[in-house]
Structure formats: C-alpha cells, structure tokens
Amino acid sequence: xxxxxxxxxxxxxxxxxxxxxxxxxxxxxxxxxxxxxxxxxxxxxxxxxxxxxxxxxxxxxxxxxxxxxxxxxxxxxxxxxxxxxxxxxxxxxxxxxxxxxxxxxxxxxxxxxxxxxxxxxxxxxxxxxxxxxxxxxxxxxxxxxxxxxxxxxxxxxxxxxxxxxxxxxxxxxxxxxxxxxxxxxxxxxxxxxxxxxxxxxxxxxxxxxxxxxxxxxxxxxxxxxxxxxxxxxxxxxxxxxxxx
Amino acid sequence: xxxxxxxxxxxxxxxxxxxxxxxxxxxxxxxxxxxxxxxxxxxxxxxxxxxxxxxxxxxxxxxxxxxxxxxxxxxxxxxxxxxxxxxxxxxxxxxxxxxxxxxxxxxxxxxxxxxxxxxxxxxxxxxxxxxxxxxxxxxxxxxxxxxxxxxxxxxxxxxxxxxxxxxxxxxxxxxxxxxxxxxxxxxxxxxxxxxxxxxxxxxxxxxxxxxxxxxxxxxxxxxxxxxxxxxxxxxxxxxxxxxx
Numbered sequence: 089x090x091x092x093x094x095x096x097x098x099x100x101x102x103x104x105x106x107x108x109x110x111x112x113x114x115x116x117x118x119x120x121x122x123x124x125x126x127x128x129x130x131x132x133x134x135x136x137x138x139x140x141x142x143x144x145x146x147x148x149x150x151x152x153x154x155x156x157x158x159x160x161x162x163x164x165x166x167x168x169x170x171x172x173x174x175x176x177x178x179x180x181x182x183x184x185x186x187x188x189x190x191x192x193x194x195x196x197x198x199x200x201x202x203x204x205x206x207x208x209x210x211x212x213x214x215x216x217x218x219x220x221x222x223x224x225x226x227x228x229x230x231x232x233x234x235x236x237x238x239x240x241x242x243x244x245x246x247x248x249x250x251x252x253x254x255x256x257x258x259x260x261x262x263x264x265x266x267x268x269x270x271x272x273x274x275x276x277x278x279x280x281x282x283x284x285x286x287x288x289x290x291x292x293x294x295x296x297x298x299x300x301x302x303x304x305x306x307x308x309x310x311x312x313x314x315x316x317x318x319x320x321x322x323x324x325x326x327x328x329x330x331x332x
Numbered sequence: 333x334x335x336x337x338x339x340x341x342x343x344x345x346x347x348x349x350x351x352x353x354x355x356x357x358x359x360x361x362x363x364x365x366x367x368x369x370x371x372x373x374x375x376x377x378x379x380x381x382x383x384x385x386x387x388x389x390x391x392x393x394x395x396x397x398x399x400x401x402x403x404x405x406x407x408x409x410x411x412x413x414x415x416x417x418x419x420x421x422x423x424x425x426x427x428x429x430x431x432x433x434x435x436x437x438x439x440x441x442x443x444x445x446x447x448x449x450x451x452x453x454x455x456x457x458x459x460x461x462x463x464x465x466x467x468x469x470x471x472x473x474x475x476x477x478x479x480x481x482x483x484x485x486x487x488x489x490x491x492x493x494x495x496x497x498x499x500x501x502x503x504x505x506x507x508x509x510x511x512x513x514x515x516x517x518x519x520x521x522x523x524x525x526x527x528x529x530x531x532x533x534x535x536x537x538x539x540x541x542x543x544x545x546x547x548x549x550x551x552x553x554x555x556x557x558x559x560x561x562x563x564x565x566x567x568x569x570x571x572x573x574x575x576x
Contacts, residue, residue, distance in 0.1 A: 150557040157554060161422065168412040178405065185429070265519050272513045279509060310401060313394040
C-alpha cells in the first residue's frame with residue numbers, strides 16, 4: 089500500500105466512524121421512540137406488564153448513551169476533527185444526552201402507568217394525555233427524522249410544535265385541577281396523571297433541544313437561547329403561527 | 333524566540349486556556365447559586381421584585397453557557413486535546429449544560445414565587461420547601477466545590493445527598509396531597525408549590541450529574557449509569573447510609 093492509498097484508507101475509515109455514530113444515534117432514537125410509545129400505551133390501557141417492560145428496558149437506552157459517548161471521545165482524541173466533523177461529534181454527544189433523558193421520562197410515564205392502572209377516576213384526562221402523548225411521539229419521530237437528514241427547515245418546523253404541546257399540557261393541568269376540586273378523593277391519582285403529562289411536556293422540550301443541535305451542526309451557530317422567530321428569520325422559512 | 337521557547341509559550345497559553353474554562357464554569361456556578369438562593373428566598377418571603385430579578389437575570393446564565401461552549405469547541409479544534417485534557421473539556425461542556433438547566437429550574441421556582449406570593453394557604457408547606465431548598469443549595473455549593481478541586485471523595489459524598497433530597501421531596505408531595513384533600517380551594521396554589529418542590533428535586537439530580545462528570549474526569553470512567561454503592565466501592569470510601 090503506497091502513501092496515498094494509505095491516506096485514502098484512513099480517510100475512508102474516518103468517514104465510516106463518523107457515519108457509524110450517526111447510525112447509532114438513530115438506533116438509540118428508535119429504541120427511545122419504542123419505549124415512549126409503550127409507556128403511553130400502557131398508561132392508557134392500564135397494561136402493567138408492558139409498563140414493567142419499559143422500566144426494565146431503560147438500561148438498554150443507557151448502554152447506547154455510554155457507548156456513543158465513548159465512540160465520540162475516541163474520535164475526538166484519535167481523529168482530531170475540526171469544522172463540520174467536530175460539530176457533528178458535538179451534536180451527537182448532545183443529542184445522545186437528550187435521548188437518554190427522554191428515555192428516563194418514558195420510564196417515569198411507565199411508572200405512573202403502573203401506579204394508576206385499573207383506576208377508573210380521571211378517564212377523561214387519560215384521553216387528553218393520550219392525545220398529548222401522540223403529539224409528543226410525532227415530535228420525537230420528526231426530530232429524529234430531521235437528525236437523519238440534517239434538515240434545518242424540518243428542525244425549525246418541529247421546534248415550533250413545542251408550543252402546541254405546551255398549550256395542551258396547560259389545558260390538562262387546568263382540567264386536572266378542576267377534577268381535583270370536584271372529587272378530592274381522586275387527588276393522588278390525578279397528581280400521578282399530571283406528573284405523566286409533565287414528563288411528556290419535558291420530552292417536547294428535549295425534542296426542541298435536538299432540533300437546535302441540528303441547526304448548530306448545519307449552520308455552525310449556537311441557537312439554544314434564540315427565539316424561534318429569530319431562528320426562522322435567519323435560517324428558515326416564515327414561522328407558521330402556532331396558535332392557528 | 334527559538335523553537336523550544338515557542339513551544340513552551342504555546343504550552344503555557346494552552347494551559348491558561350484550560351484553566352480559563354474551569355474558572356468560567358465556577359463563575360457561572362456562582363451566578364446559578366445566587367439565582368437559586370434568591371428564587372428560594374422569594375418563594376418563602378413572597379418578595380415579587382426579587383423573583384422578577386431572577387427571571388430577568390436568566391439570560392446571563394445562558395450567556396455563560398454559550399460562551400463556555402464556544403471556548404471548549406475552539407480548544408478541541410485548535411489544541412486537539414487528548415487524555416485528561418480532553419476529559420476536562422468534555423466535563424466542562426457537560427457541567428455547563430447542567431448548570432444552565434439548574435438556572436432554568438431556579439427561574440421556574442421564581443415564577444412559582446410570583447404566582448403564589450401573598451397567599452397564606454399552605455404556609456406549613458413553604459417551611460418544608462425552604463428546608464428542601466437549603467439542602468439543594470448546599471448540594472449545589474458542594475458540587476461546585478468538588479468541581480473546583482476535582483475531588484472524587486467529595487463528589488461521591490455529594491451524590492449521596494440526593495437520596496435525602498428525594499426523601500424530603502416525597503414527604504412534601506404527601507403532605508401537599510393531604511392539604512389538598514382537606515381544603516380543595518387551595519389546590520391551584522398547592523400545585524404550584526409542588527411544582528417548585530419538583531424543580532428543587534430536579535436540581536438535586538443535576539448536581540448528581542455534575543458529581544458523575546467529576547469522577548469521569550479524575551478516574552477516566554463513565555459512571556453515569558452505575559449505582560452509588562458500586563461507585564463508592566470502586567473509587568471512594570464506604571458509602572454513608574443515606575437513611576441515617
């Protein structure tokens with residue numbers, strides 16, 4: 089193997105390593121999506137076995153987290169990436185951290201499902217939670233999709249979704265409080281349901297974070313503390329009105 | 333300047349850059365501590381002006397976050413750190429992210445203080461929250477202290493504190509639910525107080541994260557998904573019993 093062949097070989101291997109961490113993030117994302125779907129499902133159906141499986145499988149999410157972090161650290165140490173390669177590695181490290189915490193929230197929802205199973209109180213609230221859960225799941229799916237394609241426009245669109253989620257969450261809180269006042273005996277159960285809603289709302293925030301990392305990777309600009317309107321003005325299309 | 337003088341100069345500058353990001357983290361930590369102290373104080377005293385200041389000052393925390401992140405990215409790109417230097421930079425990036433989110437939680441507590449000010453209901457609960465708040469503040473202070481000295485034993489001790497915080501938090505939740513059932517009119521207020529308690533409990537979790545990064549930096553091992561007992565067995569003294 090002559091010098092130029094060797095260089096080409098190293099460069100191919102490096103690209104393969106970068107591609108591999110992206111692929112790993114998407115695999116981790118798929119697992120987290122599944123965990124979230126099952127947690128929400130078990131909350132709604134009261135299927136304890138499924139909820140217990142979600143709790144038991146959280147270690148798999150954590151294992152992805154540790155493995156991807158190690159790979160990224162190795163790439164930085166051995167390949168000394170710069171510019172967009174470095175941004176990719178940092179984006180992967182941050183995205184992984186948020187996915188791991190989305191996994192934690194899914195586990196919390198599953199725990200709530202176990203503690204509220206078979207209770208008939210607050211069934212109306214369950215329906216609203218399921219709707220919120222569907223929205224949050226879609227948001228996670230779209231955020232991962234935007235990550236896979238490193239698509240800034242999609243990332244901006246997804247980040248906007250968070251406002252709708254916040255509105256639904258607020259509505260659930262108000263309704264929950266009304267139910268509590270009507271029937272104080274249901275308070276412990278309703279508190280659990282409201283925690284589950286809170287966990288879903290937090291997942292929306294974390295999906296937003298992932299979208300911001302995508303923008304950072306593609307545009308090279310840290311937009312974490314910038315308003316959505318400013319981001320859209322600088323990098324995207326017109327923002328759609330979240331209230332519509 | 334000859335070659336060896338130049339190398340020495342570069343090396344000194346590099347060390348100064350690494351020292352500077354550590355110092356910045358501690359400055360950011362000091363600001364976050366202050367924000368948390370004021371937020372808790374305003375919750376207890378009902379001083380709206382102070383709570384509003386906390387909300388208004390959150391952008392300063394965010395500015396630290398962005399600046400430290402940029403400096404770290406530059407160091408990785410230009411200095412290509414390896415081994416413990418690289419671990420330091422990654423520890424700083426992660427610690428900063430958690431400090432930023434502790435700042436967010438402090439802002440949430442301040443918002444609760446604004447919405448619950450001047451209400452007399454649930455005053456007993458306020459006292460317990462103040463106690464929880466003191467513990468969480470101490471925990472943050474000790475975590476930053478452990479960071480300043482990169483002290484693994486202290487990091488393990490601080491991480492243990494989190495269990496006590498979780499216990500106090502659970503007690504506040506139970507008491508809050510009892511008050512709600514006794515006086516359903518106080519439900520909206522009590523929900524706010526319980527959110528504030530939740531925010532404090534989350535700050536405890538984030539202090540734990542910071543302690544885990546310290547252990548990662550010093551020992552070169554990712555302990556994020558390892559139990560405290562295992563960590564103490566491998567790296568520290570005997571764990572103290574958190575239930576005592």
